[in-house]
Amino acid sequence: xxxxxxxxxxxxxxxxxxxxxxxxxxxxxxxxxxxxxxxxxxxxxxxxxxxxxxxxxxxxxxxxxxxxxxxxxxxxxxxxxxxxxxxxxxxxxxxxxxxxxxxxxxxxxxxxxxx
Amino acid sequence: xxxxxxxxxxxxxxxxxxxxxxxxxxxxxxxxxxxxxxxxxxxxxxxxxxxxxxxxxxxxxxxxxxxxxxxxxxxxxxxxxxxxxxxxxxxxxxxxxxxxxxxxxxxxxxxxxx
Numbered sequence: 541x542x543x544x545x546x547x548x549x550x551x552x553x554x555x556x557x558x559x560x561x562x563x564x565x566x567x568x569x570x571x572x573x574x575x576x577x578x579x580x581x582x583x584x585x586x587x588x589x590x591x592x593x594x595x596x597x598x599x600x601x602x603x604x605x606x607x608x609x610x611x612x613x614x615x616x617x618x619x620x621x622x623x624x625x626x627x628x629x630x631x632x633x634x635x636x637x638x639x640x641x642x643x644x645x646x647x648x649x650x651x652x653x654x655x
Numbered sequence: 656x657x658x659x660x661x662x663x664x665x666x667x668x669x670x671x672x673x674x675x676x677x678x679x680x681x682x683x684x685x686x687x688x689x690x691x692x693x694x695x696x697x698x699x700x701x702x703x704x705x706x707x708x709x710x711x712x713x714x715x716x717x718x719x720x721x722x723x724x725x726x727x728x729x730x731x732x733x734x735x736x737x738x739x740x741x742x743x744x745x746x747x748x749x750x751x752x753x754x755x756x757x758x759x760x761x762x763x764x765x766x767x768x769x
Binding site: 583584589629631642645646 | 657659688690695696697698699700703711713745747757758759760761762763
């Protein structure tokens with residue numbers, strides 16, 4: 541049973557436009573959410589995170605929005621750049637960290653930025 | 656470069672065999688995590704060690720075991736291998752065991768079981 545779901549396996553966006561990646565979760569005990577980015581032949585790298593006490597966190601071109609009532613979060617990238625082409629994983633934790641239960645990851649969304 | 660080193664990068668073996676994957680965490684990190692990524696699957700948490708002790712267990716099969724040594728490197732042992740064990744195995748590390756959630760991942764070890 542997938543507790544973290546990324547329903548779009550892939551997404552194609554034109555360079556310069558906004559990319560919106562979505563993630564849904566089912567476990568109401570999750571209170572910390574992260575996005576990781578993965579290039580081919582590399583391990584995932586941390587991108588941005590948000591605590592459940594917030595509904596928005598921004599870091600440069602990346603913004604994560606959290607809607608707790610809908611159990612939904614999204615990652616906005618604006619403007620999208622060719623180097624953003626990668627697989628993006630949504631992850632969640634139930635202890636405000638990546639500790640005791642590990643992080644629960646979604647299956648990932650492959651973002652393709654078209655020139 | 657995340658600072659997490661995994662060896663080997665690629666491994667091909669036969670069913671029924673046993674392999675060991677090795678991970679060196681970032682300098683100063685006390686926690687090591689193992690994740691499995693099978694085809695079309697997300698990253699599945701297997702097990703975590705913190706400063707030499709098992710801290711948390713996820714979906715790790717009984718045929719799999721791990722340990723963290725005094726120098727903080729970790730090994731994941733996979734035995735009686737089956738075709739379905741073919742996957743990318745990632746190691747990650749973090750400073751503490753209940754931190755801010757950011758894990759630093761290695762490049763992974765790709766295991767192919769024939």
